[in-house]
Every structure is written in structure tokens, then in C-alpha cells.
Amino acid sequence: MASHYAAADQPTRKAKLEEVEQDDSHRPPFILSRPEIKLLGIAGVGFFLDAYDLFVINPVATMLQYRLYDGHSLPTGLEGFMKAGANIGSVIGQFLFGYLADAWGRKAVYGKELELIIVATILCLTTPTGSISPNG
Numbered sequence: 001m002a003s004h005y006a007a008a009d010q011p012t013r014k015a016k017l018e019e020v021e022q023d024d025s026h027r028p029p030f031i032l033s034r035p036e037i038k039l040l041g042i043a044g045v046g047f048f049l050d051a052y053d054l055f056v057i058n059p060v061a062t063m064l065q066y067r068l069y070d071g072h073s074l075p076t077g078l079e080g081f082m083k084a085g086a087n088i089g090s091v092i093g094q095f096l097f098g099y100l101a102d103a104w105g106r107k108a109v110y111g112k113e114l115e116l117i118i119v120a121t122i123l124c125l126t127t128p129t130g131s132i133s134p135n136g
Helices: 002-008 019-022 034-055 056-071 078-106 106-125
Strands: none
Touching: 002 019, 034 056, 034 078, 056 106
16 A cells, blocks of 8 residues: 555656657657647747848848938948848847846747837838938
């Protein structure tokens, strides 16, 4: 009778990575499990948004060139500041949100980061552009 209760009192043990991989040995390598598909989806969306933010700055610079300067090139200082600002902001954001994710947890910070992206996108879409010009 003592052995019956002793087994119930033992804490549950998590499987090691080797045991999980051996358990899936019957599965072909090209068949993904549900958690793997979820992980690839989240990583893919994050990579897309990060790459989009970094690569969209060149077309934006061209649009501003035609909108503000009648097709002439942007002032060198403005163009450099704008393009460098996208990369510097990306690096600062990676360090900041990485630190916050370590402090508060990845799920909580990912949700807050997503909210920030949504609000910033809405603000960008609703920016008035009626009489914008470089001369005021």
C-alpha cells in the first residue's frame, strides 16, 4: 500500500529533448506538428514585419521626393537622417523589447508590441496630407 502512495507523491518529470525527438522518430521529417507550424507562422510574420519596416523606407523616400520637392532629390541630410533613423530605431527596438521580454515574459511583450504596431499603423493611415510642402 505504501508503494501505491509513493508513486503518486513523486513530482512529474518533463521529457528531455532527446526523448521527444525519439518519440517522433516514426514521423517523416517533412511533416510538421501543430506547435511547429505555429512557431513557423509567428516567426514568419515577425520576420515579414521587420523586413517590411526596413525595406519600405526607400520607396517612402522616393514618394516624399515627388510629393515635397517636385521630383528633385531630397536634401542629403534629410534623406540620410530618415534612412538611418529606420535602422537605428530597429536596433533600439530590438534591444528594448528583448530586455522587456526577458523581464516580463515573451507572451506579454509580444502582445504589447503587436498593439503598438497596430496603433502606429492606424496613426500613419490617418495622417493628413492635404497641403504638405517643404516651404510651409
